[in-house]
Amino acid sequence: MGPQTNLSLYLVTDRRLSLGRSLEQVVEEAVRGGVTIVQLREKEASSREFYELAVRLKQMLALYKVPLIINDRLDIALACDADGLHIGQEDLPYPVARQLLGRDKIIGLSVENRADVEEANLWDIDYIGLSPVFTTDTKTDTAPALGLEGVRELTALSVHPAVGIGGIHPQNAGEILRAGANGIAVVSAIMSAPDPCKAANELSEIIKQNKK
Amino acid sequence: MGPQTNLSLYLVTDRRLSLGRSLEQVVEEAVRGGVTIVQLREKEASSREFYELAVRLKQMLALYKVPLIINDRLDIALACDADGLHIGQEDLPYPVARQLLGRDKIIGLSVENRADVEEANLWDIDYIGLSPVFTTDTKTDTAPALGLEGVRELTALSVHPAVGIGGIHPQNAGEILRAGANGIAVVSAIMSAPDPCKAANELSEIIKQNKK
Numbered sequence: 001m002g003p004q005t006n007l008s009l010y011l012v013t014d015r016r017l018s019l020g021r022s023l024e025q026v027v028e029e030a031v032r033g034g035v036t037i038v039q040l041r042e043k044e045a046s047s048r049e050f051y052e053l054a055v056r057l058k059q060m061l062a063l064y065k066v067p068l069i070i071n072d073r074l075d076i077a078l079a080c081d082a083d084g085l086h087i088g089q090e091d092l093p094y095p096v097a098r099q100l101l102g103r104d105k106i107i108g109l110s111v112e113n114r115a116d117v118e119e120a121n122l123w124d125i126d127y128i129g130l131s132p133v134f135t136t137d138t139k140t141d142t143a144p145a146l147g148l149e150g151v152r153e154l155t156a157l158s159v160h161p162a163v164g165i166g167g168i169h170p171q172n173a174g175e176i177l178r179a180g181a182n183g184i185a186v187v188s189a190i191m192s193a194p195d196p197c198k199a200a201n202e203l204s205e206i207i208k209q210n211k212k
Numbered sequence: 213m214g215p216q217t218n219l220s221l222y223l224v225t226d227r228r229l230s231l232g233r234s235l236e237q238v239v240e241e242a243v244r245g246g247v248t249i250v251q252l253r254e255k256e257a258s259s260r261e262f263y264e265l266a267v268r269l270k271q272m273l274a275l276y277k278v279p280l281i282i283n284d285r286l287d288i289a290l291a292c293d294a295d296g297l298h299i300g301q302e303d304l305p306y307p308v309a310r311q312l313l314g315r316d317k318i319i320g321l322s323v324e325n326r327a328d329v330e331e332a333n334l335w336d337i338d339y340i341g342l343s344p345v346f347t348t349d350t351k352t353d354t355a356p357a358l359g360l361e362g363v364r365e366l367t368a369l370s371v372h373p374a375v376g377i378g379g380i381h382p383q384n385a386g387e388i389l390r391a392g393a394n395g396i397a398v399v400s401a402i403m404s405a406p407d408p409c410k411a412a413n414e415l416s417e418i419i420k421q422n423k424k
Contacts, residue, residue: 046302075286
């Protein structure tokens with residue numbers, strides 16, 4: 001991950017939450033509003049659909065110099081020449097993913113507890129995702145919420161930059177950053193916002209005010 | 213695909229049909245009975261489970277010098293160093309898959325009609341899967357059955373070796389080969405057989421009697 005990679009406002013997509021708007025449209029508005037990095041997450045699409053969507057998003061995001069990260073599917077990341085891959089504990093093992101993607105791509109890993117962070121500390125990963133910070137309706141297969149205390153504990157333990165995810169919105173974004181996170185990741189706070197550009201801009205302002 | 217690759221008795225796995233036995237056990241018995249190539253197909257496993265199963269199968273099949281083909285997931289094929297990948301019309305586009313896998317790996321493509329075969333003829337694919345030959349309960353998202361007439365028409369049109377799949381069992385295997393197929397692919401005829409070794413052996417004998 002280059003020193004210029006900005007994890008501060010990290011959008012994770014979910015087409016089911018886009019209120020009927022196209023994913024590309026919502027993501028582009030969000031980027032205009034200040035999103036700094038985008039993760040494409042597709043759990044139900046065919047490989048062909050996922051690939052075609054990834055290619056379109058990659059082209060659009062390149063115009064804004066915003067990196068595209070692919071969730072789970074290393075083949076889709078390779079096929080669209082994404083900037084990186086985000087993996088969870090149920091996805092490919094990190095060392096396998098790094099070997100296949102090479103050192104030039106960003107790889108992020110979701111961690112849920114101290115043991116996950118300690119394992120991640122042994123690896124040259126680019127960032128960790130602290131998941132979930134708060135309870136959320138967006139993802140139902142998650143571990144217990146970490147809370148602010150968990151964010152403090154795990155960011156202190158981690159040697160890597162950390163992004164919090166799960167139940168984050170403008171009212172709690174600042175305290176997550178003050179607890180030690182380098183960035184906040186959101187899904188519904190932007191995907192389901194009536195005005196994704198404005199929602200991203202509001203979060204972006206909160207980030208500026210709470211920068212470490 | 214090396215000239216030694218034998219497509220004649222092609223097993224496609226389905227864990228749901230293995231009657232509670234482990235996939236590795238059923239596949240190993242089937243290979244002992246005469247299966248010449250194995251495709252690992254997992255539509256519900258996490259990437260981690262798929263990867264770990266693929267690594268175990270690859271190790272076991274290497275002992276028998278039987279190639280392992282991964283269904284759809286090019287990342288899993290790379291991660292376990294499989295012998296090849298099988299893609300359908302809803303998976304990664306063939307040219308993208310070939311570029312990522314290189315010329316040394318086997319790539320097969322499912323075709324359902326003349327247009328698919330004509331497109332496949334333009335590519336350096338290793339084999340086509342004619343799908344479905346007959347109606348089947350195993351896969352529910354299929355095109356109309358080709359029948360023997362379809363097998364004759366599409367194998368005559370194809371420049372690539374062809375494997376028939378869908379509703380194949382000992383009573384109809386011979387006529388599919390006589391209609392022009394180079395091999396038969398089965399799922400439940402072996403996965404759900406009380407004795408997978410014996411089931412494979414019976415099909416293997418039919419193949420020998422109907423070789424072109």
